Amino acid sequence: MSYKDEFEQASGWAAVDVSIRLNKKKQPFLDYLKNNNVATVIRYYASDMNDPKTLTPEEARFLSSRGFSLLPVFQDRSRSITHFSAATGENNAHSALKFALTVGQPLQAGSTIIFSVDEDYPVRDIDGPILDYFQAVQQTIGSSFAIGAYGSGAVLAKLLAEKLITVPWLSMSRGFHGTEPFFYNKQWALRQVPPEQEFTADDVRYGRSILRLPPHELGLFTVDDHGMGHVMGSRAESLMQTLAALTPFSQASATTNRVVATDGLRLRDKPDGVIIRDLTIGEQVEDEGESTHPGWRKVTVGEESGVVFGKYLRDPYGTQTERFIQAAIAEWLRFDKGKGNEREAPYYHYVREMWAAIGEPWDGRSRFDNGDEVPWSAAFISWVVRQAGEAYDNFRFAASHSVYVNNAIKARYTGRTDKPFWGYRINEVKPAPGDIIQKNWPEHHYSFSYAENHSDYNSHADIVVEVTPDVVRVLGGNVGDTVAFGIDVQEYELDKDGFIKPNQHIIAILKNRADALNLTSDIVKVSEHTHFK
Numbered sequence: 001m002s003y004k005d006e007f008e009q010a011s012g013w014a015a016v017d018v019s020i021r022l023n024k025k026k027q028p029f030l031d032y033l034k035n036n037n038v039a040t041v042i043r044y045y046a047s048d049m050n051d052p053k054t055l056t057p058e059e060a061r062f063l064s065s066r067g068f069s070l071l072p073v074f075q076d077r078s079r080s081i082t083h084f085s086a087a088t089g090e091n092n093a094h095s096a097l098k099f100a101l102t103v104g105q106p107l108q109a110g111s112t113i114i115f116s117v118d119e120d121y122p123v124r125d126i127d128g129p130i131l132d133y134f135q136a137v138q139q140t141i142g143s144s145f146a147i148g149a150y151g152s153g154a155v156l157a158k159l160l161a162e163k164l165i166t167v168p169w170l171s172m173s174r175g176f177h178g179t180e181p182f183f184y185n186k187q188w189a190l191r192q193v194p195p196e197q198e199f200t201a202d203d204v205r206y207g208r209s210i211l212r213l214p215p216h217e218l219g220l221f222t223v224d225d226h227g228m229g230h231v232m233g234s235r236a237e238s239l240m241q242t243l244a245a246l247t248p249f250s251q252a253s254a255t256t257n258r259v260v261a262t263d264g265l266r267l268r269d270k271p272d273g274v275i276i277r278d279l280t281i282g283e284q285v286e287d288e289g290e291s292t293h294p295g296w297r298k299v300t301v302g303e304e305s306g307v308v309f310g311k312y313l314r315d316p317y318g319t320q321t322e323r324f325i326q327a328a329i330a331e332w333l334r335f336d337k338g339k340g341n342e343r344e345a346p347y348y349h350y351v352r353e354m355w356a357a358i359g360e361p362w363d364g365r366s367r368f369d370n371g372d373e374v375p376w377s378a379a380f381i382s383w384v385v386r387q388a389g390e391a392y393d394n395f396r397f398a399a400s401h402s403v404y405v406n407n408a409i410k411a412r413y414t415g416r417t418d419k420p421f422w423g424y425r426i427n428e429v430k431p432a433p434g435d436i437i438q439k440n441w442p443e444h445h446y447s448f449s450y451a452e453n454h455s456d457y458n459s460h461a462d463i464v465v466e467v468t469p470d471v472v473r474v475l476g477g478n479v480g481d482t483v484a485f486g487i488d489v490q491e492y493e494l495d496k497d498g499f500i501k502p503n504q505h506i507i508a509i510l511k512n513r514a515d516a517l518n519l520t521s522d523i524v525k526v527s528e529h530t531h532f533k
Contacts, residue, residue, distance in 0.1 A: 007174045007183060010193040013208040015071065017042035017192070019053040020204060023062060029202040030066055039067065040211065040220055045074040045099035045113065047092065057227060060103045064222035069232045071220050072096075072105065073150055073169075075116040084117075084129035089136030097141050105221055106229035107144045109346040112167045112219025117151030120176040126158050134164040146219040148189070153182025160187065167218060172196075172207065189213045226387050228334070228353070258287045258299070259322070261314040262466055263485070267306040271296045276306050281465060281485075282329040287313065314433075318515025320420075321434035324388040328463040328475050331384060335483035342376070342481045351376050354383040354477070358397050377401070377460050380477025381436065384463065385420075391514040392420045405438050406455035408510045409448075418517060421510040423451070430498040431472045434512035435464040437492070440505040451507050459507060462490055470494055 001009075016038055022030065033041075041063055043055035060070060074096045077083040096113050105111050115137055117130060138147055148167030149159050154177035156168035170182060170191035182188060193208045211218060215232035223229050263281040268274060271293035279285075279301065285308070288298040297310040316322055331350075332338065340347040341364075348364030355362040358379060366374040381404070382397040396407035409423030410416075421436060425448045431437065438461040440446055446457055462476030465485065472492045475485040484490060493501045500506060 003180055003183075004174065008194055010208055010210070012210055013193055014038055014211045015040035015042055015190060015209040017073070017207040017209065018204060019044060021052070021056060021059050023059065026202050026204065029199045029204045030063075030068075032199060034067070039069060040071055040209075040215075040218075041068045042071045042073055042114075042207075042209065045072045045096050047076050047095040049099065049102070054099070055103055057103050057223070060105075060223040061225060061227065064224065069215060069220035069222055070105075071112060071114065071218065072099070072103075073114040073116055073148075074099075075118070079119050081121060081125045081129055084125075084133040086132040086136040089133035090140050092133075093137045093140035097144065100145070104223040104227045104229040105145075106231055106346055107349050109221075109229075109231045110146055110216065110219050111221040111229065111231050112146040112148050113141070114148035114150050114167060114169055117149060117155050118171075120152055120173065121155065122177070123154070126155055130155060131158065131162065131164075134159055134162075138164050148219075150192075152176035152179050154178030157182055157187065167213075169209070186212065189218055226330075228350075230334075257316055258285050258297075258313040259283070259316050260285065260308075260312065262312045262468075265308055265312045267299070267301060267304065267308055269306050271307055273307075276304060279308070280329070280333070282326055284316075285313065317432070317434060320389070320391040320514035320517075321512050324385070324392065324434050324463070324512060324514065325465055327384045327387040328465060329485075330387070331380070331477070332475055332483045332485050338480070338482045338484045338487075340482055342478070347482070351379070351477075354379040355399075357386055358382055358399055360399060375478050377462075377476055377478035378404075380483065381461055381463070383477075388514075391517060394418050395420055400456070401438055401459045401461045402451065402457045403455045405451050405459075405461070405508055405510065406453075409452045409508065413452075420512065420514040420517060422513055423448075423508045423510050426500040426502065426506050426509055429509055429511050431464050431467060431492075431494075431500060431509055432512075433464050433467060434514075436461050436510035436512075437464060437472070437474055437500075438507045438510070440507060442505070446507055448508050461510075467494075467498075469498075472500065 014037065016033060044053045046054050055072060063070060074092055076092060100113065121130060146167055147165050148169055149156055149165045150169040151171055153170065156170060157178055159165040160168060167189045168187060170179065170188040172192035172194040190209045190211045193210060196205055196207055198205050220232040221229050222232060260279045260281055260283040265279045267276045267279055269276060271291055283301060285299040285301045288300060291298050291307045295310055296307045297313065299306065299308055334350060335347055342348055342351055343365050351364035354376060362374045368374060378399050378401045385392045385395045396404040398404050405423055408421040411419035412422035438459055441458050441460065444458060446459065462474030464472055465475045466473040471494060473486040474490045476490065477483045492504050495501050
């Protein structure tokens with residue numbers, strides 16, 4: 001087979017590059033891609049964020065929700081050597097960073113931005129302005145992203161040798177300098193296959209590419225409904241997908257829908273049989289009825305079927321409560337089930353997102369002037385509440401637990417039916433998933449009455465995600481430098497009636513009432529920034 005024939009061999013193409021925005025109107029094209037096992041869409045960044053060829057945050061979330069991973073390529077003007085210099089590289093890198101932050105591309109997590117070199121340049125240009133350009137790109141954003149390049153074999157070989165890129169994308173122009181040996185040496189991570197194609201039903205022109213490396217090495221990513229980016233193939237991504245795949249509770253059958261009530265419940269092929277996989281707390285299952293053995297239930301989880309021990313399933317709560325629970329679990333998964341450290345990438349960036357949502361500048365590495373770490377457990381609570389949706393808009397978002405707890409207690413006493421949480425003593429209500437439990441620091445002994453009348457003191461709070469006949473288990477941030485669930489300090493004993501036993505340092509229970517809200521009030525939504533407690 002000739003070089004031309006081999007180069008144009010498109011068997012196994014798995015990525016598409018397009019210069020138009022893809023949305024619901026282009027669903028036939030997306031269906032065509034899915035039918036051809038294409039799961040990666042390459043879209044554009046540029047200096048002008050209004051350029052119609054560029055990727056938008058809405059498009060990134062839409063494509064991700066349809067099962068596509070993303071790979072951005074920065075392209076302004078790259079058809080003249082005058083478009084390449086160190087200054088241009090620095091400017092383009094800053095523009096790419098701005099785009100990435102807007103879209104939700106994850107930083108310092110291995111995701112890739114490719115920079116385009118469209119023309120066939122001689123060695124003097126490659127070793128001169130083009131090299132200067134990519135050195136500037138690497139110096140500017142190389143610590144935040146994997147850098148790739150699109151171009152000829154000669155361009156890609158030089159940039160690889162200089163360790164300026166890790167993801168070489170070989171242009172479809174087979175006659176370019178160095179492309180034939182680069183093609184046969186298989187140094188490319190992905191390669192574009194000629195010629196350009198057209199999907200006439202949607203008037204979409206597109207390029208096809210073959211991927212040689214797995215998704216995590218290519219730096220592909222997705223963006224979830226909350227605008228958070230996740231690198232494909234990472235452990236955190238797979239955990240996030242576990243939860244993202246759940247059917248919305250508002251669409252589920254009221255008679256068959258059940259929820260996994262504890263983490264690590266094993267899905268087996270038969271009672272005491274082969275383990276199919278461990279289920280994650282919060283996963284939704286379809287209960288198909290009793291198994292042949294007492295206590296076991298036949299269930300379907302997505303496309304998997306098997307049996308589980310029925311005592312570890314629960315009925316769902318209201319839609320809004322379940323959204324709050326799932327938002328909390330999603331953060332635990334994002335922190336790799338408590339393995340992600342607040343001071344390491346990408347986790348300190350996640351803490352940064354929490355602080356930014358309440359208007360503060362901190363991240364997971366931040367310290368006060370005296371050297372003490374900046375506690376972020378209240379920022380975590382506010383973040384999770386915000387992610388749970390509009391039903392929680394009247395929460396008192398704050399950097400201190402004492403502020404929103406005081407607000408929730410007063411909301412109950414004044415009959416604020418627009419508030420998603422009301423505050424109670426531990427002997428007044430039984431804890432349930434979706435509630436918030438506030439507790440004292442070890443050295444403090446604040447009471448419920450104190451919390452009712454004060455809003456400026458140190459404390460901690462967690463979210464209830466599991467209740468058994470004996471204990472309640474909670475999930476929270478800034479616990480052991482991560483988002484943790486169910487460790488020793490996050491478990492409270494219950495009495496025989498289901499109330500929390502006294503003498504466990506608890507100040508208040510905030511009861512989740514988002515499913516019973518009366519939002520007809522004209523009361524203005526509020527947000528408050530306070531000291532960090």
